[in-house]
Amino acid sequence: MGQGLSCGASYEHALFTAVQHGDIEFVNDLLEKDSSLLHQTTVYDRHSALHISAANGQIEILEILLNRSVNPDAVNRYKQTPLMLAAMHGKIYCVKRLLEAGANILMFDSLNGRTCLHYAAYYGHADCVQAILSAAQSSPIAVSWGYARFVNIRDGRGATPLHLAARQRRPECVHILLDSGALVCASTGGYGCPGSTPLHLAARGGSIDCIRELLAWGADRLHRDVSGRIPYAVALKHKHGACAALLNPASAEPLVWPSPLKFISELNQEAKALLENALMEANKEREKNILKGTAYSLPSPSHSDVGADDNISEASDTELCCICFEQVCTIEVQDCGHQMCAQCTLALCCHNKPNPTTACLTPPVCPFCRSTIAHLVVVKIENQEDADRDIGDISSPKLRKARKSRNFSEGSSSFKGLSTSFSKMGGRGSGRIAAENEWIDKR
Ligand SMILES: [Zn+2]
Numbered sequence: 001m002g003q004g005l006s007c008g009a010s011y012e013h014a015l016f017t018a019v020q021h022g023d024i025e026f027v028n029d030l031l032e033k034d035s036s037l038l039h040q041t042t043v044y045d046r047h048s049a050l051h052i053s054a055a056n057g058q059i060e061i062l063e064i065l066l067n068r069s070v071n072p073d074a075v076n077r078y079k080q081t082p083l084m085l086a087a088m089h090g091k092i093y094c095v096k097r098l099l100e101a102g103a104n105i106l107m108f109d110s111l112n113g114r115t116c117l118h119y120a121a122y123y124g125h126a127d128c129v130q131a132i133l134s135a136a137q138s139s140p141i142a143v144s145w146g147y148a149r150f151v152n153i154r155d156g157r158g159a160t161p162l163h164l165a166a167r168q169r170r171p172e173c174v175h176i177l178l179d180s181g182a183l184v185c186a187s188t189g190g191y192g193c194p195g196s197t198p199l200h201l202a203a204r205g206g207s208i209d210c211i212r213e214l215l216a217w218g219a220d221r222l223h224r225d226v227s228g229r230i231p232y233a234v235a236l237k238h239k240h241g242a243c244a245a246l247l248n249p250a251s252a253e254p255l256v257w258p259s260p261l262k263f264i265s266e267l268n269q270e271a272k273a274l275l276e277n278a279l280m281e282a283n284k285e286r287e288k289n290i291l292k293g294t295a296y297s298l299p300s301p302s303h304s305d306v307g308a309d310d311n312i313s314e315a316s317d318t319e320l321c322c323i324c325f326e327q328v329c330t331i332e333v334q335d336c337g338h339q340m341c342a343q344c345t346l347a348l349c350c351h352n353k354p355n356p357t358t359a360c361l362t363p364p365v366c367p368f369c370r371s372t373i374a375h376l377v378v379v380k381i382e383n384q385e386d387a388d389r390d391i392g393d394i395s396s397p398k399l400r401k402a403r404k405s406r407n408f409s410e411g412s413s414s415f416k417g418l419s420t421s422f423s424k425m426g427g428r429g430s431g432r433i434a435a436e437n438e439w440i441d442k443r
């Protein structure tokens, strides 16, 4: 570095400033004059022009540099790659372009031994997490290494991307990682309190949304870290009262996503989104009940601003669910073709809590005809707009008198009673009539 400091350093400085500010013409000029500038780095941090363009989201300049075939995996003083910096700063276009250029997703920095996936998860850039995971599915390195192993990759202190996302209050990233096979029960080595699970770290961070996600994926409220604390104790210690209430082993169990079921793992995106939404809404209802008597309350549901009148639906051709008579049928059981709403489908699948010793669920059967469920698909509804608005809505606590009216919009107060009505229905042949009578009897 010593030689040529005089003019070299000033050119260098000019280049890096121009890259940072996206001055394309000037960058092109400089590179025309002296192409060796491509390999220059800043004096202390040893950032290359590619690092600077990636960190600042200067996609055009990043493109120019990659087209001049600079190494996409150049590292700075801390062994950080341009991809790590783009993921850290949430520069999604740069992340995608670097991945396209074949940037290595399996590089580790020298600060904490973290990968680009750790960076994206830690800083909460869900789009970057998603892009990196997509690349991991096709990248030859990750293929040889194994996708599941990559999702659960550890940093220098034993933290997976899920641990970091949970600690940093990043529910969206937590969701994507769990959905991609992150282990909900993994313990850290030295990160946080040793032996912490993602649930301990979410309790430490105090994010109710992260806790809800983790619990819905079966996180264990009774798991102890090496100092013997359960997540509940961690939340109490850090004065996250609402989190503590949900983590209290004495409070009601949330519904757990029935991932071991074969037809759940085979759901298409649309059906999955419907059911996931139903699960989250149901668990939010439970949370409200848990927090009711406490000093903590949750923000009111996002859809409360929809006026009741708007919901008197003209989409009368759609079928009401014959189990709850409140929601529109959105899910069809195959092969028999019987239909239910997403909430009832979910209650059916989550009815049997997974048995931790055998790690298997008793597969549910169609409540109408008792045949084995092979697939679940989304019912095609003609007036999709009305249906879209209605399907997520199960939150109204009010009981509705005119149960048979065509107003699909109101909440399913009956949801909590579903599992009991299911078991009562057991063995009946003609589900439709049976369910209806059962329902009226119960009122
Ligand atoms: Zn229903």
Ligand SMILES: [Zn+2]
Pocket (backbone or CB within 6 Å): 333, 336, 337, 338, 366, 367, 368, 369, 370, 371
């Ligand atoms: Zn059936």
